[in-house]
Amino acid sequence: MAKTTKAVSKEKKFSVRKLKEQYTAFKTDTQFANDRKRWSSNFKGFIIGLLKFLLIVGVSYVILGPVLGIISSSFFSNTDNYNPMVYMIPQDPTLERYSKAAQYLDYWKTVSNSLIYSVTLMLIQVFICSMVGYGFARYKFPLKNLLFACVVIMIVIPTHTIMLPLYMTFANFDVLGIISLIKGAPINILSTPIPVYIMTALGCGLRSGLYIYIFNQFFRGLPKEIEEAAFVDGAGTWYTYFRIMLVNAMPSVITVAIFSMVWQYNDTFYGKLFLISDDLIISKKVASLTANISNAEKIYDPSIQQLYLDAGIVLVMIPIVIIYVALQKYFIEGVERSGIVG
Numbered sequence: 001m002a003k004t005t006k007a008v009s010k011e012k013k014f015s016v017r018k019l020k021e022q023y024t025a026f027k028t029d030t031q032f033a034n035d036r037k038r039w040s041s042n043f044k045g046f047i048i049g050l051l052k053f054l055l056i057v058g059v060s061y062v063i064l065g066p067v068l069g070i071i072s073s074s075f076f077s078n079t080d081n082y083n084p085m086v087y088m089i090p091q092d093p094t095l096e097r098y099s100k101a102a103q104y105l106d107y108w109k110t111v112s113n114s115l116i117y118s119v120t121l122m123l124i125q126v127f128i129c130s131m132v133g134y135g136f137a138r139y140k141f142p143l144k145n146l147l148f149a150c151v152v153i154m155i156v157i158p159t160h161t162i163m164l165p166l167y168m169t170f171a172n173f174d175v176l177g178i179i180s181l182i183k184g185a186p187i188n189i190l191s192t193p194i195p196v197y198i199m200t201a202l203g204c205g206l207r208s209g210l211y212i213y214i215f216n217q218f219f220r221g222l223p224k225e226i227e228e229a230a231f232v233d234g235a236g237t238w239y240t241y242f243r244i245m246l247v248n249a250m251p252s253v254i255t256v257a258i259f260s261m262v263w264q265y266n267d268t269f270y271g272k273l274f275l276i277s278d279d280l281i282i283s284k285k286v287a288s289l290t291a292n293i294s295n296a297e298k299i300y301d302p303s304i305q306q307l308y309l310d311a312g313i314v315l316v317m318i319p320i321v322i323i324y325v326a327l328q329k330y331f332i333e334g335v336e337r338s339g340i341v342g
Contacts, residue, residue, distance in 0.1 A: 074098065074311040081303055097311035104292045105285055107315055114282040115319060117193060118264040124200045125211055125260045126253055132203055133215025134241060138227070148216075154209025163273055170195040170274060191275045206270060207263055211256045218252035219245065254327055262320055286312045 068088070073081075075093040080086045101107070135141075136148055167190075173179065174186035189195060199205045203212070226248065230240040246253065271281040278285040289312045290305040299305060 070310045070313055073307055074314050076307055078304065081307060097307050098315065100293060100297070101289060101308050101312040101315055104289060104296070105282065105312055105315065106279070110279055110282045110285055111315075111319060113280050114265060117280050118261050121196065121200050121205065121264045122257055122260040124197070125205055125208060126257055128201060128203050129208055129211035129256060130215045130246060130249065130253065131241070133212045134219050134245060136212070136216045137219035138224075151209050151212050154204065155207075155213065159206075159269060163269075166195070167273060170198075191277070193274075193276050193280060195274045196270050196276070206267055207259065211260065214256055215249070215252055218249050222248055258324060258327055261323060265320055282316055286316050 072088045072090070074097050075095070076086070076090045076097075077092040077094045079092050080090040083091070132151075136144065136151075170189050172186040173189050179187055196205065200208070222245065226244060227240055230244050235244070266283050268281065268283050268287070270276070271284045276284070278288070286309070290309050293299060293308050294305055299308075
């Protein structure tokens with residue numbers, strides 16, 4: 001009996017020792033270690049990819065959800081609008097909302113005027129802001145830091161805080177008293193786009209501070225050897241800027257051009273402040289679309305009026321979407337190289 005117990009005890013010790021040896025060999029096995037690292041890396045990659053996917057879906061839903069809803073409802077017929085079972089996909093789609101919206105917006109004329117207005121302002125902003133940004137990036141002059149701080153303030157301070165001074169300035173426009181000397185009194189240039197063109201040409205137009213900052217960041221990232229080589233070859237300052245530096249800054253130019261085009265096209269703040277005609281700014285005209293249609297077509301149901309407004313909004317978005325899609329590659333490259341985040 002004692003021998004049997006002792007034999008069993010030895011067998012247990014041997015089996016435990018054998019298991020420990022197997023575990024140690026298994027733990028120190030190179031193949032197993034590599035597999036374990038690979039499994040751990042794959043699992044981490046899967047979790048990170050899943051979180052990225054959920055984040056993208058969530059952000060896309062928040063941003064694109066309302067847009068998809070507007071596009072969908074713009075095709076709704078009266079029957080679809082009153083049918084509680086219809087969601088997103090209309091059962092009886094119609095283009096009647098678009099035809100009426102285009103008619104009362106005077107779409108082709110208004111969108112042409114609006115695009116011309118936005119493009120001219122965009123060209124002025126690109127020209128002026130690029131020169132200012134280049135000056136801050138490459139030249140040293142008195143009060144440079146103070147002036148650049150003013151540029152940053154232009155980005156930070158809301159335009160609503162200076163709307164009254166702007167209105168009074170252009171309602172009684174007088175440059176150093178010269179106009180009063182010639183005409184006997186200041187002139188009122190409201191109800192015209194002239195105030196916006198003046199502000200843009202002086203580098204303080206819509207979002208000009210941001211554009212100057214973008215160009216400044218981009219030009220600072222270009223090597224100075226490019227300019228030095230041009231100066232050695234006999235090129236002047238203006239030739240170097242227009243033929244060399246601005247060409248190399250094309251991604252930044254396209255970024256600013258798209259930003260400026262979109263914001264000028266959608267701007268209603270300056271349009272309302274300076275009383276600019278609705279025929280020149282389509283984003284202002286679409287705001288009165290429901291009132292015009294309800295009065296002319298005798299449509300008093302707010303939900304039906306909203307369908308016409310949705311169609312008008314889609315019509316307003318189409319030109320900008322086309323421009324963005326066409327220049328998307330250059331736009332993304334310019335944003336990455338200019339260092340703009342958020």
